Amino acid sequence: MRPHEAQSVRGGEAASADWPAYAALARMAFQRQLAYRFANVSGLLTNGFFGLLRAYVLIALFGARHAGRVAGYSIGDAITYTGLTQALIAYIALWGWWDLMRSIRTGEVASDLSRPLDFFWYWCAQDFGRAAAQMLVRGLPIMAAYALVFRITLPPTPLHWLALLVTLALALFLSFCWRFIVSLSAFWMQDAVGIGRMAWIVVTFLSGFLMPVAFLPDWMQALMRYTFFPAMINTVVEVYLGLLDGPALLGALAAQLLWAVILYALARLVLAAGVRKLVIQGG
């Protein structure tokens, strides 16, 4: 593949003019995801069941304390937390996203790169489409089921609802950048799949998916907050549950935004390096 063919990497300038194209890509990905009917339903049931288990574990952890709060969480908050995090699994593709890695392994990436669309936004648009579909078929139904079975917490004020939308979008973007970077490792490594698996496990561990970050020992919390992983899940949880107010809320969203920018820049760097490698070694 010759250098001038990797035009879509230069990005930026062409992006704004191509909004309709990206919207179309997102819509296509949305419909494609909806079509996986059986996978969606069985995924939903699995997520729901595990949510149930996690809720009971948390109830048991609270034990005699169920009347009060622990680290700011009431028992209702904790139960809601399990539902919310289960709902987010499909949305941010917590346990793996292989499309880009597959495309690099099969060599399809060469044709993706010679498209007149920016490579990063090309994939990002599709991911947003997929995520929207999965929020619809797996995210919302889980929350609805939880609302029927348990007494769940809802965002306290309209401001919090608005903040929730913002934080969801930022969390998705952040997650996408991370998955994008990890997938690009396939340019350099034969066994990128192993790296990928590890990467998704790291997210599970450090994002506040298994337990609310606030429940963990202080030193662990400090360590996690130095990374961007909590911004993928824990921030969303804290915004939703109304645990953050006023300046703290703004601060959390700002931190998410900052991480998003940093990861975006990193993604651009890694992409440029990957394309350079591809171009030098031949397509």
Add this chain to the structure above:
Amino acid sequence: MQPIISVVNLHKEFRVFRHHRGALGALRNLLTRESRVVKAVDGLTFSIRRGELVGYLGPNGAGKSTTLKILTGILVPTSGEVRVNGRVPWRERKAHVARIGAVFGQRNILWWDLPVIESLDLLREIYKVPAATYRRNLDHFREVLALDDFLHTPVRSLSLGQSMRARAGVAGALVHDPDLVFLDEPTIGLDVVAKERIRQFIRHINRERGATVILTTHDLSDVEKLCERVMMIDHGHLLFDGQLEALRQRFGGERELVVDFAEDYPDVSVEEARIVERDGLRVTYRFTRGAVTASTLIGRLSARYRLLDLSVREPEIEDTVRRIYEERLLEKPGGNAGNEGTVGT
């Protein structure tokens, strides 16, 4: 002598469920179960004697695969009697399968990741082949199928086109000296040289080793070169069971007469034949079998013109078979109205 295969009034029906589309359809699929019955095999009766080499023909969906699956014991029929080597195939699976060899198209009987020789050795263990027999067969196959080139190569690395996979597969099917062999499309996808190699091997195991061979194929030159007996099936019925020559006699509609004239005559037409090609002094006539004999035509022509040479050509078996299916020359009287349709073979 007892036939090696005896099939009496074999029936196999499948229940095919209607598959609804769409989101509402998924619900309907769960609640209602609309189905219809499809007859894949409808009253098949035949027997095959030891040592025969039989061609089993039929279009896709005719019931060929279903028949083979029943004979190999992996499918249980709806009704009818089947005996292979004196056994009922699906009732005594292990004993039955130990005595037969089967190669079904592309699905390999060897292990994908193993070198060919190791697959063969593993088969030796599974089929409990005595060491001496195995060594004898192996040496024999290595020579006749030229396996040495790729004996130590894993199956996944073998090329398809040069018949390496087909050769290895066929060796695997025969390592335990089965007296009955089922070959489903053994030459499919092979080039001409490779096809010939496999055909030679099939002829060899039938003539030299006395194996009974049932061969299903779409390549009619396989049939022409190998089989004397042909069974034709369509819509689950046996349309024809007999000698290839008889098939040709009955249904080979048109024959050709090629004449080399001594001079360039302006008009060489003759009654009851039409000219299909004229190339200088050579003229090709076509005439309908049964309407006029070749000798009559030759008589007429030699009475009028001076002939240098002539020959009579039979129709391609390909054309004959196609005609039989397309023009339904072998349909049972009253048609096949009983059949709803066909299910995949």
Add this chain to the structure above:
Amino acid sequence: MLSLYLRLISISLRSQMQYRLSFLLDALGSTFASLVEFVTLAAALTRFGSVGGWRLGEVAFLYGLVEMAFGTMDMVFSGFDPGYFSQQIRRGTFDQFLLRPASLVLQMFGSEFILRRLGRMAQGAAVFALSLWVLNLPWTPGKLMYLPVVFVSTVAFFGGLFVVGAATCFWTVEASEAINIFTYGGSTMLSYPMHIYADWMRRFFIFVVPGALLVYYPALFFLGKPDPLGLPPFMPFLAPLAGFGVLAAAFAFWQIGVRKYTSTGT
């Protein structure tokens, strides 16, 4: 028969070992994945003190035992893994098993042995060892003899679930994903003490799919804890019956599945 089995799984093992680096990464990955879950629980326990009255060491005992058994089962029963078997049915390669003069079940066991799943087993062993170190239990010869029995019975139980999952593929290939709820969901559920769950869940896993009899009740026995549900005192000793009973029932169901497959084809 044993030699044939060993020969068959050596094929699977060799092809896995061909890619040594990715095998290592995979094994590490699966160890890491399971470990991460337990570490997080342990971390939370420092704040909460107990889960349904069970301290860290006691939970680790239960959790470790389940993980060891499930990880072992996951390797040995790899051929029956519904995810893998559904592919075999889809591709029609199961027919080859029917065409060979060898036991179907043997061929199924021999068709796969996913070594990297050792990671989960290893992680379980580590957690279990931790629990033994923390708890300082009074071991009697009886208890020492019963422990491996419980382990093997639990492997049989989970194996039975896999076999049932594989058998359902004879009817519908799509259902294999739904089976995960029972296998992986079941193992997760049994890793925590049963009394924390709702009534109907407890009853289901004691009387219908008797998972609780395999780990929870024996754990009560080993840990010397009373039964909060007040069931008869012989409950902890039903593990082998439950485990092998489920496995036997599973194989009976498998036979029905094979019969169905050979009468209706693919």
